[in-house]
Amino acid sequence: MDAKEYLMKASKELxxxxxxxxxxxxxxxxxAASRQYPYAGGKRMRPAMxxxxxxxxxxxxxxxxxxxxxxxxxxxxxxxxDDFMDGDxxxxxxxxxxxxxxxxxxxxxxxxxxxxxxxxxxxxxxPDSSMRNILKYVSQAVWDLARGQQMDINNERKIVSxxxxxxxIRLKTSVLFAAAAAGGALAGGADERTVQAVHExxxxxxxxxxxxxxxxxxxxxxxxxxxxxxxxxxxxKCTVMVTHAIRNIKDPKVLEEFKSILGNADATDDQTARxxxxxxxxxxxxxxxxxxxxxVDEAISKLSILPHSEEKDFxxxxxxxxxxxxx
Amino acid sequence: MDAKEYLMKASKELxxxxxxxxxxxxxxxxxAASRQYPYAGGKRMRPAMxxxxxxxxxxxxxxxxxxxxxxxxxxxxxxxxDDFMDGDxxxxxxxxxxxxxxxxxxxxxxxxxxxxxxxxxxxxxxPDSSMRNILKYVSQAVWDLARGQQMDINNERKIVSxxxxxxxIRLKTSVLFAAAAAGGALAGGADERTVQAVHExxxxxxxxxxxxxxxxxxxxxxxxxxxxxxxxxxxxKCTVMVTHAIRNIKDPKVLEEFKSILGNADATDDQTARxxxxxxxxxxxxxxxxxxxxxVDEAISKLSILPHSEEKDFxxxxxxxxxxxxx
Numbered sequence: 001m002d003a004k005e006y007l008m009k010a011s012k013e014l015x016x017x018x019x020x021x022x023x024x025x026x027x028x029x030x031x032a033a034s035r036q037y038p039y040a041g042g043k044r045m046r047p048a049m050x051x052x053x054x055x056x057x058x059x060x061x062x063x064x065x066x067x068x069x070x071x072x073x074x075x076x077x078x079x080x081x082d083d084f085m086d087g088d089x090x091x092x093x094x095x096x097x098x099x100x101x102x103x104x105x106x107x108x109x110x111x112x113x114x115x116x117x118x119x120x121x122x123x124x125x126x127p128d129s130s131m132r133n134i135l136k137y138v139s140q141a142v143w144d145l146a147r148g149q150q151m152d153i154n155n156e157r158k159i160v161s162x163x164x165x166x167x168x169i170r171l172k173t174s175v176l177f178a179a180a181a182a183g184g185a186l187a188g189g190a191d192e193r194t195v196q197a198v199h200e201x202x203x204x205x206x207x208x209x210x211x212x213x214x215x216x217x218x219x220x221x222x223x224x225x226x227x228x229x230x231x232x233x234x235x236x237k238c239t240v241m242v243t244h245a246i247r248n249i250k251d252p253k254v255l256e257e258f259k260s261i262l263g264n265a266d267a268t269d270d271q272t273a274r275x276x277x278x279x280x281x282x283x284x285x286x287x288x289x290x291x292x293x294x295x296v297d298e299a300i301s302k303l304s305i306l307p308h309s310e311e312k313d314f315x316x317x318x319x320x321x322x323x324x325x326x327x
Numbered sequence: 328m329d330a331k332e333y334l335m336k337a338s339k340e341l342x343x344x345x346x347x348x349x350x351x352x353x354x355x356x357x358x359a360a361s362r363q364y365p366y367a368g369g370k371r372m373r374p375a376m377x378x379x380x381x382x383x384x385x386x387x388x389x390x391x392x393x394x395x396x397x398x399x400x401x402x403x404x405x406x407x408x409d410d411f412m413d414g415d416x417x418x419x420x421x422x423x424x425x426x427x428x429x430x431x432x433x434x435x436x437x438x439x440x441x442x443x444x445x446x447x448x449x450x451x452x453x454p455d456s457s458m459r460n461i462l463k464y465v466s467q468a469v470w471d472l473a474r475g476q477q478m479d480i481n482n483e484r485k486i487v488s489x490x491x492x493x494x495x496i497r498l499k500t501s502v503l504f505a506a507a508a509a510g511g512a513l514a515g516g517a518d519e520r521t522v523q524a525v526h527e528x529x530x531x532x533x534x535x536x537x538x539x540x541x542x543x544x545x546x547x548x549x550x551x552x553x554x555x556x557x558x559x560x561x562x563x564k565c566t567v568m569v570t571h572a573i574r575n576i577k578d579p580k581v582l583e584e585f586k587s588i589l590g591n592a593d594a595t596d597d598q599t600a601r602x603x604x605x606x607x608x609x610x611x612x613x614x615x616x617x618x619x620x621x622x623v624d625e626a627i628s629k630l631s632i633l634p635h636s637e638e639k640d641f642x643x644x645x646x647x648x649x650x651x652x653x654x
Contacts, residue, residue, distance in 0.1 A: 026494075030477040081438065085431040104412040104480055107434060108473045111408065114438070115469035118445055122462040128455030135449040135462065142442035146435045150357040153431055167353075 003321035006314040010048035010068075011041065017069050021120055033101050033109035034116070037076040038069075040092040046176055047072045049318070050184035053198050055311035056303075059188020066124045067134060067187055070117035071180045074138070077113035078145055080106055085153070114142070126187050134183040137199075141179035148172035157236040157263045162243045166207065174206025181315075194305055201302040201315065208295030209322040214239040215288040216327070218276055224326045230272030236263025241279055241288040248282040292323045330648035333641040337375035337395075338368065344396050348447055360428050360436035361443070364403040367419040373503055374399045376645070377511035380525050382638035383630075386515020393451045394461060394514055397444035398507045401465070404440035405472055407433055412480070441469070453514050461510040464526075468506035475499035484563040484590045489570045493534065501533025521632055528629040528642065535622030536649040541566040542615040543654070545603055551653045557599030563590025568606055568615040575609040619650045 018038050025031055047068030054064035083091055084098040084106050098106035121138060124131050148171025155168060181202035185195045216225050217232045218241060232239065242262065249255040261267050261275040279285050299319045306312045345365050352358055374395030381391035410418055411425040411433050425433035448465060451458050475498025482495060508529035512522045543552050544559045545568060559566065569589065576582040588594050588602040606612050626646045633639045 025474065027474060027477045027481055029481070030474060081434055085434065105477065107408055107412065108477050111437075111441070112470060112473035114441060115466055115473060118462065118466035119470060122459055122466055128459050131459055132449055132455050135445065139442055139445035139449055143439060143446060146439040146442060147352065147354060147357060150354045150432065150435050154354055154356070 003314060003317035006052070006317070007043065007045065007048050010051050011044040013051070013065075014044055014047050014068060014072065017065050018072060021069060021073075021116060029101060029105060030108055030112060033097050033105050034112045036094065036097060036100075036109075037079055037091065038072055038113070040094060042076075042092060044072060045318070046075055046180040049177060049202060049315070050180040050187070052311040052314045052318075053181045053184030053190075053202075054188030056306050056309050056315055057185045057188040057190035057194055057198070058307070058309075059185075059190070061188075061311070063124075063126060063189075064184040064187035066120045067138075067180070067183045070120040070138065071176065071183070073113045073117040073120070074142060074145075075176060077110040077117070078149070080110040080113070082149060085149075124187065130186045130189075133195075134186050137179040137182045137186075141175040144171045144175040148175070155238055158238065159243070159246065159259075159262075160238050162240050165238055165240060165243065169207060169210040170203070173210045174203045177206040177209075178202040197302045197305045201299045201319075204295045204299035204302065205319050205322060208292045208299060208319070211240055211288060211295060212292035212323045212325075214241065215285065215292060216325075218279070219285050219289075221326060226327070229276065230267065230269060233262060233272045233275050234265050234267050239288065240291055241284040244287045245279045245282045245284040248284065249278065254278055289323070296320065296323050330641060330644035333379070333644070334370065334372065334375050337378055338371040340378070340392075341371055341374050341395060341399065344392050345399060348396060348400075348443060356428060356432060357435055357439060360424050360432050361439045363421065363424060363427075363436075364406055364418065365399055365440070367421060369403075369419060371399060372645070373402055373507040376504060376529060376642070377507040377514070379638040379641045379645075380508045380511030380517075380529075381515030383633050383636050383642060384512045384515040384517035384521050384525070385634070385636075386512075386517070388515075388638070390451075390453060390516075391511040391514035393447045394465075394507070394510045397447040397465065398503065398510070400440045400444040400447070401469060401472075402503060404437040404444070405476070407437040407440070409476060412476075451514065457513045457516075460522075461513050464506040464509045464513075468502040471498045471502040475502070482565055485565065486570070486573065486586075486589075487565050489567050492565055492567060492570065496534060496537040497530070500537045501530045504533040504536075505529040524629045524632045528626045528646075531622045531626035531629065532646050532649060535619045535626060535646065538567055538615060538622060539619035539650045539652075541568065542612065542619060543652075545606070546612050546616075548653060553654070556603065557594065557596060560589060560599045560602050561592050561594050566615065567618055568611040571614045572606045572609045572611040575611065576605065581605055616650070623647065623650050 022031060022035055050064045050068040050071055051061045055061040079091065080097050083096040084103060088096055089099055090096065097109055121131065121135055124134065148168055151168045152172055178199045182195050182199035185198040214232065217227055218229060222229055245258060249258060258275055258278045261271045296319045300316055303312060303315060349358060349362055377391045377395040377398055378388045382388040406418065407424050410423040411430060415423055416426055417423065424436055448458065448462055475495055478495045479499055505526045509522050509526035512525040541559065544554055545556060549556055572585060576585060585602055585605045588598045623646045627643055630639060630642055
């Protein structure tokens with residue numbers, strides 16, 4: 001089974017449980033708003049990782065199902081809040097909550113999903129000590145997510161170091177992946193060393209995934225990614241490719257030209273194409289791809305502690321897929 | 328020691344611990360925004376109740392200190408989000424977060440406080456099984472808080488039944504009081520029956536507290552409460568006194584007059600005074616006070632299960648204070 005097939009299987013398995021925890025309570029508008037994103041699907045990579053980790057450590061995948069739902073609720077809670085902050089109008093083919101309902105309901109729907117996630121964790125059928133450790137990973141992840149989103153906002157249209165950028169995506173993307181994986185391993189009954197290895201796997205994978213996402217944003221086929229190649233350049237997103245370019249462009253005039261296009265919301269397609277070609281000449285796009293691959297290789301190496309299993313195969317395949325996709 | 332003295336003592340005890348859990352991390356703006364409300368003080372009734380409950384069941388009050396901080400963080404998280412939703416500009420003598428910083432930072436500061444609360448609970452020095460039960464109470468409370476706030480918004484300028492109003496204040500006020508008390512009792516090592524009794528005490532007390540708050544809003548001295556007597560009438564707040572009046576005004580013309588003033592944002596002081604006098608004639612203001620007292624008596628009766636202690640005395644005194652205050 002390749003990564004996509006496993007993801008689809010896990011997503012299907014999740015369809016029932018994800019509808020199980022939010023009952024028909026009052027007020028109905030808040031309940032409906034809370035359900036919209038999680039019920040609508042999405043890639044569901046994080047819950048798939050929780051289930052896989054439980055199996056890969058030799059445990060029962062289903063022991064991690066409540067955690068999988070909780071992690072997906074948390075991911076969706078951040079999407080609901082972020083969509084409002086970013087002014088996004090569409091998500092998963094539907095109008096975003098703050099527009100379909102209103103801003104207070106969007107904030108409360110996010111808060112409610114967040115609370116429900118911890119309620120679900122409190123009821124997990126695992127030893128109390130494992131539940132406590134799962135709670136530690138997940139609550140730390142949500143704290144970090146808030147920090148990451150604030151750093152992301154603060155970084156906008158600013159040139160930050162590669163170190164700051166990596167820290168931002170670590171907080172925004174990796175920590176929740178890692179909480180899903182470590183929590184799944186704990187639900188599967190893994191020992192501390194194995195939990196740690198799986199945590200490190202997912203942390204590195206999250207970085208590789210996001211760096212490759214940025215790579216696709218500049219080098220991918222817009223017809224497939226659905227993103228205009230110039231988007232990140234106009235937004236001035238300070239990816240590892242951009243910081244590499246700034247460090248490596250030799251000609252001061254070219255550097256000045258590059259910086260003048262970067263973050264210019266009104267840059268023409270010709271200008272963004274020029275910026276991209278400057279980055280290409282500086283080896284920055286290849287650098288981005290290489291760094292993503294390094295992170296993925298690091299992720300896979302952490303799994304050597306695990307015996308062979310279908311779930312381990314998926315975790316490896318998922319890591320490879322992270323840097324071998326067109327969308 | 329009377330209720331006020333105990334509250335002040337508990338608030339002082341909390342000053343150190345409340346500063347202990349949010350370290351100097353990045354980004355500094357989010358950290359500063361998260362700290363603003365909890366560091367600024369407030370009545371701190373919820374954490375005081377957590378500490379008192381732990382002592383009243385014969386346990387070590389200090390075992391409940393992390394929970395006390397977590398509950399206060401959760402209370403403050405809801406204040407940060409509510410202040411934005413309600414457009415409030417001042418809180419505890421300072422500019423509210425969404426204005427002092429900006430809206431995204433306010434939402435994230437709330438989310439961060441929320442996450443930190445659960446992180447703190449995960450580290451509590453209590454048996455794992457107690458920690459799990461504390462988590463159940465607290466996560467349920469936050470789910471209910473979101474529902475209560477949404478119901479409150481939905482009720483605005485609408486005439487709802489007393490039942491709906493009571494359910495709204497139960498969710499908005501009582502559940503977090505009750506989680507603080509039950510969680511404190513669990514941290515103090517109480518058995519299930521005692522935890523349940525303390526939970527019921529705080530649930531009833533929360534209702535009595537809020538109903539008396541509404542009573543003060545209409546019958547209190549504006550110079551002391553800081554609230555104009557006409558405020559709740561202009562907002563059309565559907566308190567138990569308002570629904571009582573609607574049920575009990577005999578003359579259809581007077582009822583029509585009352586309804587025309589209720590919820591009229593531009594009502595003159597003479598008009599709101601007239602509405603108040605109609606409520607007085609219908610026995611509605613006395614009814615509000617009576618209902619608050621009933622809830623408080625119910626709360627106190629639940630404590631009969633506890634042996635005598637200074638903490639039990641405080642819990643009784645707090646209940647009495649809830650309906651014997653001018654502000």
